[in-house]
Amino acid sequence: MNYYGLLYLDEYLVRNLLKEALIVTSSPGVMKVADQFTPKIRDIVIVSDKEMDDLITYLKLTEDDSKFVIVSLRHPVTRNAKHLVGVKDLTVEQIVAIGIYFIIPYRQIIRRFDYSSSDPATMEIMKEAP
Numbered sequence: 001m002n003y004y005g006l007l008y009l010d011e012y013l014v015r016n017l018l019k020e021a022l023i024v025t026s027s028p029g030v031m032k033v034a035d036q037f038t039p040k041i042r043d044i045v046i047v048s049d050k051e052m053d054d055l056i057t058y059l060k061l062t063e064d065d066s067k068f069v070i071v072s073l074r075h076p077v078t079r080n081a082k083h084l085v086g087v088k089d090l091t092v093e094q095i096v097a098i099g100i101y102f103i104i105p106y107r108q109i110i111r112r113f114d115y116s117s118s119d120p121a122t123m124e125i126m127k128e129a130p
Contacts, residue, residue, distance in 0.1 A: 001071065001096070003126065003128040005100075006034055006037040007111065008097045009021060009040075009101075010040060012069070015103065018040075018067065021038075021040060022043050023044045026052040027125065028046060028121045029121035029123075029124050030125060031046060033122055033125050056072075071100055110130060112129075113126065
C-alpha cells in the first residue's frame with residue numbers, strides 16, 4: 001500500500017496543482033525510500049499506529065475540505081476496501097491511483113528503482129517494485 005501511495009504521489013500533486021506533500025505515516029520504511037519516488041516531500045512524520053488511527057478519526061470527524069489524503073485500505077473505517085482486491089482483477093495499485101488519488105484517466109506507472117538494502121523496513125515498502 002505504501003509503495004503505491006508513494007508511486008502515485010507525484011502524479012497526484014501535479015494533477016491537483018500542489019507543490020509539495022507532508023507525509024504522516026506509521027511505517028518507518030516510508031521515510032527511508034520516499035525520496036526515490038518524488039523530490040516534492042516537505043517532511044515525513046513518523047507516528048505510532050494508535051496515533052495514526054486517532055489522527056484519521058479526527059480528520060474524518062471534522063470533515064473539513066483540507067488536502068488530507070488517506071492512503072489506506074482500512075481507513076477510514078467506512079472505506080475498508082481490502083475485500084475489493086481481486087474483484088474483477090482489481091489491484092491495490094488501481095485502488096490507490098483511481099480510488100484514493102482519483103487519477104483518471106488511469107495509466108499504470110512503471111518505474112525502475114536502483115536500491116539495494118537488507119533493511120526489513122525498506123524491503124517491506126519496496127517489495128512491490130518491479
